[in-house]
Amino acid sequence: MTILLGVDTGGTYTDAVLLRDEEEVIASAKALTTRHDLSIGVGAAVRAVLAEAEIPPEDVSLASLSTTLATNALVEGQGGRVALVYIGFKERDLDAHGLREALRGEPYIVLAGGHD
Structure with a gap:
């Protein structure tokens, strides 16, 4: 059994999902996106999804992180x-x-x- 973790940091929420064998969603969770320090929101979402599934972090085989923040900033003409x-x-x-x-x-x- 392979457990995969996916995290998406959006403008308002950071979503996390756990998949079993690339087919079955076994848990999902949300946390507020913390723009001043993205690791806070990412950490909260990851802890929440692992707790919901009752899976220890060491059982996760692959973690994937994506974000729309950079794309949104570019489209909105914000940032550096x-x-x-x-x-x-x-x-x-x-x-x-x-x-x-x-x-x-x-x-x-x-x-x-x-x-x-």
């Missing part, structure tokens, strides 16, 4: 300078998907690699 690290695509895709325009002159780098 940004750069795009574009992995596994071609430079021409920047124009095809409107990314060069969205970056408005901010730096980017295109790297070889893969994704699925």
Whole structure:
């Protein structure tokens, strides 16, 4: 049995979910996102989901963290300078998907690699 932990830090809430064998959701939990220190909200969500499932942390085989905070800040024009690290695509895709325009002159780098 493989236990996977997924955490998503959003603008208001940080969500955590535990999956068994990549198929079954065995627990989910929420905590408030703490923008001043994301580790507080992430830690609260992780502790809550582990407690709900009654699973010790050492039983988790893989943890994955995602966030929409950076995307939201870019779209809303908030925050400091940004750069795009574009992995596994071609430079021409920047124009095809409107990314060069969205970056408005901010730096980017295109790297070889893969994704699925």
